[in-house]
Amino acid sequence: MNTPNEKITLDDLLLWKQELKKQIEDQQQKLIKSYHILTEPFNFNPEQSSLLKKLTTGFAIFDGFMIGFKIIRKIKNIFRRRM
Known part of the structure; x- marks a missing residue:
């Protein structure tokens, strides 16, 4: 990302931080979805x-x-x- 010819600005850092936060959020959603899929047979639903x-x-x-x-x-x- 950082080359000798390019200078990193605060705007670049903010964009990079936002991208990383989005990636972390996506990974958390995938983990939550996987957890629910794995534990779904053990959930008790009184209506059923x-x-x-x-x-x-x-x-x-x-x-x-x-x-x-x-x-x-x-x-x-x-x-x-x-x-």
């Missing part, structure tokens, strides 16, 4: 969830809780028998 899906999720949570409770109870029983 149906009642059946909510019930299924509720039963899965309840079932997981009950299985965990049974496992903890069996582990306690194993330690009680040994003592």
Whole structure:
């Protein structure tokens, strides 16, 4: 950019600064768009969830809780028998 024959003026610096800011802004927009594309499957939209899906999720949570409770109870029983 800077050659021995050319002098850089303040106007040149201002233009260069504006161009760099625009490039940075464009890169930020691309990163934001890429982030949204990558995380899109994990976004939860309550308008699109149906009642059946909510019930299924509720039963899965309840079932997981009950299985965990049974496992903890069996582990306690194993330690009680040994003592």
